[in-house]
Amino acid sequence: MSAKNSHLTIREEVIEQGLAVPVSLLSLDGDDPLYIQDTPYLNIDCEYCSDHCLDDSGSNLLVKITDPTQFDGEGKPLKNRLAFAINADYHWN
Numbered sequence: 001m002s003a004k005n006s007h008l009t010i011r012e013e014v015i016e017q018g019l020a021v022p023v024s025l026l027s028l029d030g031d032d033p034l035y036i037q038d039t040p041y042l043n044i045d046c047e048y049c050s051d052h053c054l055d056d057s058g059s060n061l062l063v064k065i066t067d068p069t070q071f072d073g074e075g076k077p078l079k080n081r082l083a084f085a086i087n088a089d090y091h092w093n
Contacts, residue, residue: 002039002040002042002043002044003040003041003042003043005043006044006045007044007045007046007093008046008063008085008090008091008092009038009044009093010036010038010089010090011088011089014089020035020036020037021035021036021037021085021089021090022034022035022057022086022089023035023036023063023084023085024055024057024059024083024084024085025065025072025078025082026081026082026083026084032072032073034072036078039069039070041066041067041068042066042070043065044065044090045064046061046062046063046092047063047064047082048061048062049062054084057086059084059085059086060086060087061084061085061086061087062082062083062084062085063082063083063084063085064080064081064082065078065080065081065082066078066079066080
């Protein structure tokens with residue numbers, strides 16, 4: 001179960017299947033593909049939503065992710081990290 005103040009939560013169907021949701025973290029070196037899972041600490045805030053694709057993978061959301069129990073490709077905890085995401089993977093709260 002995601003943090004109570006999260007704008008977005010991973011869809012229940014995805015959680016029940018035990019799947020992780022793909023996101024592309026933004027970094028100085030470009031996109032850093034990552035899969036996130038639902039935890040009690042996961043907080044996802046929508047920064048921007050579009051009817052059009054924002055990147056090559058079909059993402060239409062720009063989100064800010066915070067979860068101290070999940071890490072980026074460099075082993076750093078996710079704290080206010082911007083990422084591209086696909087709207088269909090989430091419920092809006």
